[in-house]
Amino acid sequence: MTFKTKLFLITLFPVLLVSGLMLWVITFQSTRLAQSQAQTVEAMVIALKREELKNYVTLARNALSPIYQSTLTPTRQAQRQAREIVRKMTFGEDSYFFIYDEEGKNIVNPRLTYLVGSSWIGLTDKDGRHVVKDLIDRARSGGEFYSFVWKKPSSGEYVEKLGYSVFFEKWGWMLGTGIYLDDVSKQVLPVQAELENNIRQTQLVLVVLSLGAILMTAMVIAVARFSEQKMADSRLKELAARLVDVQEQERKRVSRELHDGISQLLVSARYGLDLALDRAKGRGAVSDPISKSMTTLDNAISEVRRISMALRPSVLDDMGLAAAVKSLASEFSRQTGIDVDVDTERSRKLLSDEARTALYRVVQEALTNVARHSGADRVKIGLKVKRGYVDLTMEDNGVGLASEENRGAVSSGLGIRNMQERVESFGGRIRFSRTAGGGLAIHARLPIEQSMLAEINEA
Template sequence: MRNKRAKQVTFKTKLLLITILPLIAVSLLIGGATYYQSRELINAETRSVEQRILAAKRQEIRNYVDLALTSIQQIYADEPGGPESAKAKVREILHNLTFDYDGYFFVYTLDGTNVVHPKLPHLVGGNWWDLQDDNGDYVIRNLISQATGGGGFHHYVWHKPSTGTVEEKLGYAILLDKWNWMLGTGLYTDDIAKEVAAIRAEFTRSIRQTLFVIFMITLATIIIAGSLIAGVRFSEQRFADSKLKELTNRIFQVQEQERKRVSTELHDSISQLLVSVRYGVELIHSEANRDPGLQGHAAKCLQTLDGTIAEVRRISRDLRPSVLDDMGLSAALGSLGKEFQNQSGITVNVTAEQCHSRLPEGAKTALYRVVQECMTNVARHARASEVTISLKVGLQNLVLCVEDNGVGLPRPLPKSGGLGFRNMRERIETYGGKLTLSRRGPGGTKIKVQMPLDNVSAKAA
């Protein structure tokens, strides 16, 4: 009897080892391969992002230089009042011509004497041929060399007016050969390093989450195997549902990240380029007084560009509303209600209190997407004339209600709702909230969300 039990224990041990050891080995291999491939992907993606941003900044700098040349072209070509008078006028124009927070134009003669510098006036009149930056780079020499070589870019470090610190800068210089002037401008690139660091940090966090998920799956599988050997039942359906919800939440996160990235690219790159093109077409329109046909074509181009810019901004706003990141959930709901009312003609009443930092950013995004889905359903199915959105913030929790006066829900009331309702519920449950669907008194539908708030912030408030 004892020998039988001993053999039985040995068999269970062997079965456990046969089940667990390969699983551990495979998990380690998968984790190592995932980590290595992810690191390679991070390096490739950050390099690609950095190159795209630098290319956009180079194009932006060229556009600014073209605008500056356009503003002084007539005076530079005709020299009204003589060369000295023309130079004085050009100096004044370039001194007052700025862009963004830290954008300006500077002018040096070919021997290194400064002629124009609106941010550092003490440089004007001095010879800075031998000026070196903190890295030992001869800044003025190299910029003049780029200008005399047909115009080009140069990296150096320089004083940043808005912060008072020395930061990396991408400069661009061209030659005004008639006056032997080097005209230049540039953009600071410290934000590129910050953005690349943020992307790298986000990828690193994703790698950690992936490895953690692999570890948890391995651990859960080991527990399942041990439980099966010990004769304990384990609910496979519950386990599968848990993993499916985890995967769904991850998909939502990745989707929001990708929407935000595409929205930012549209707003900061394509939209800015279209605006720059519009400036050029507007200049052509203003200069085409003698040719009505050309002026008409320019006006049509301006109209088309305005529509394109508006469409790009609409797409960017639909993907990821910047007001949600910049001004918070309350302002974002108000903007959404106003836009929906303008598009559908349905009256929207919004009453939203500020929740400030008492909700994580993911929870704010989830609430916004729930309201967005509700408005879509109202437009498609409700046949309503009025929608009410209310957001009330208490000491412990938040209550969001979306009500309409439409045809209401079918009878009997669905228990789980459709796919859209399930997606909304899963978004809210991710952050510990609860979503309920009910009929509204006289007619219509009511969706109510309750979500806990940060108690530490509540006590501080």
Template sequence: MQKAPTTKASDMRGNLPFKLKILMIAILPIILASTLTSWVIHIGANRLIEIETSLIEQRILTFRQKELENYASLALTAIDHEYSHAQVPSQDAKQAVIRILNNLNYGNDGYFFAYDRSGTSLVNAPTPELIGANLWYIKDKDGKFIIQGLMKQAINGGGFFTYRWNKPSTKTETQKLSYATYLPKWGWMLGTGLYLDDIEQQVVAFRSDMLKEIRKAETVLFLVALLAVVVTAIAIAAVNYNEHKLADVRLKALTRRIVDVQEEERKRVSHDLHDGINQLLVSVRHRVELAREQLGDPVKAKQLLTKSMAILDTSIADVRRMSKALHPSALDNIGLAVAVRELAKDFEESTRITTRVKTDPIGDRIEETAKIAIYRVLQEALTNIARHSKASHVDISLTIDDTLNKVTLQIADNGIGLKNPDQVPHPDGLGLRNMAERMESHGGTMSIRNGNHGGVELIAHMPQI
């Protein structure tokens, strides 16, 4: 069984249409830049969220600590008339303070608690079953001695202590922050606290809001990048469409022009055949008939035949001229250098413009099609000189430069030159543009400029094989 041919990735890449390559070159930087920007924004936003969340949590905690201190201060104020005015520890005063503290509460889970120096619970409104119980050695899930930690902060002048405790509203053990102060005259620790799950909920809500905003920003950035990609693709497609349309228009115009030139050439050849060779051949036929009628008079017959021979020579010359114009057969027979000299000689004879030629033997340094291209460029250049330059002298050189590995054709005249040195051929014309395209089709180059001493200078370079 024969294996199915496989297509290599490199072949696929090499066969990508030029339009797709341009599209990828235009769009890929946008995609890469957008991706990199999104990644940087995502990393920076997450870091900012962590920092802001930490700051918000710290601010809320600081606010709640200040709030606990204020609540403790209010409680001390509420019991001050019982605690401060009692000269000695009075059971009645203590009971009054306990009642006051049990009745003090705030929010859903805000209450006050009190313990004596041994850790016995004195005040705890949400859990009255703990009253009278000694909780000195009670620990939370983290292994912290709760009452001992609170008592230590209270004796040291009042402070905060974090531990885990049952939340009255949910009946679940939750992280709690308490503030404890000390009543030295009675040896009591008085405190209040708040549960930190509320802070966690606020922080989570804040983080969620920030994440939503970040996601919105990332979505907007993605949409902007997508819009840029779409706009770029549409712009490239529009430019490509316009280029295609313009190229089609130019191609149609060029095709029409080529057809017109072909028709003009056929018409010219037809006129040359009809008005030139045909008339000459008719004249020869007429004279031959006369000569046949004058066979009895050898002198007249000879004159007629001699004139007919001269007309035939003219016809032969016209045929050669037409053949040479249609195809430079001299290239096939005598080589490019000699063909250039013959073309220059014919040009000088037909235009009376002095033509000086310098040629090097080209041999096989360039291809035959390249030789034809150089010959046609010279033909077109001489035609332009005859029509437009008003020159009286032309220099033609065909030289070889083995150092640069090229053959150079240089044509210079002493005519009126270019009105604008930077002028370009008319887009509908085939003269100069055809000359340049002939050279470029073989890897060569052509330039036209005003000469240093007037006139126009054409330089064409053709690479050697």
């Protein structure tokens, strides 16, 4: 894993961690809030149901009061009338009134009629509560709410029920009613479902916002990395151009010293030996060593001139790029035996010294690759001035980059990269392709500098 990748992950990790913690905290708090609100709603509904039950019992008691308090109607007739009234007082599918006497005998139950006529004083629910007895006791104490498990008429299941009862002392009756609490839960369920839906929507919004934050962070990091990379590439190009410039300056200095210093000294020594040879004519013992030394000096002078030209040809500074390319091609053809055809146009005032040097080095590098790897016997070099550009083309009839061996040999060094960097540092471009005959074609283009055009126009 690269350092930049590690830095990218380290930068994103806090955002991911904070987003995850926020999502967990909000989910946890929202769930607790939903449960709390559901419990609050349930408590409110039960409180309303308690008040409703109390009102129902009060209404039933008021409905029976005229009969219960009447002294004109016999007791049995009054009780019979009261039973008929209570039997008809139902509300809802599972809500009804019931009457038990003080011994636990069921007198009225319009829904569970099989209970009527039997005593249920000892009846207990699944939790061990004496339902009828407890209802009678609470009715005697003035009326209290009481929870118990009872059979629901509509479903036949035993569910939790909330009851309320009052006592008719004169008749020894307990009158009561109740509601099944599973109906309350059904009323609370939509509220709870709505709360859970809101929680899910909140979570979704948070996830989207977190993803957006992560994406924005990633984009900012990517932009920063791209900007940093672009700046680094720019600085690297500037450094490469500076190194090339320093290298060319050093080559120029060394070439000048070789040409103007060592070469001149060797030529002076050659003249001295030539003079000594003239004076030693007829003396074989002296003239033969002098002749050999002169030959050695001639070779040394030629080598110094070759090295000087390879470092920095003086013709490039004195006569321009076209003459330098012709001189280089001529020397290359003489040394390698490869035929070089040169077609150039003068471009000395169209390019800066550095740009001319860059194109010259491209030609030099390309010819070196031809000699080492191409197997060609003919090279064509073209240097043309076009509208706004100076074009350099080179083609050979060798193997080009067709074979893996040759491609690796050419690209393994820094030659092609150096050519690309030299040309691109001056805003130009270079392209490598195959010729129709399978050889290598190089096309380099450098833009003519506006400052150079201005100088030409002024001239």
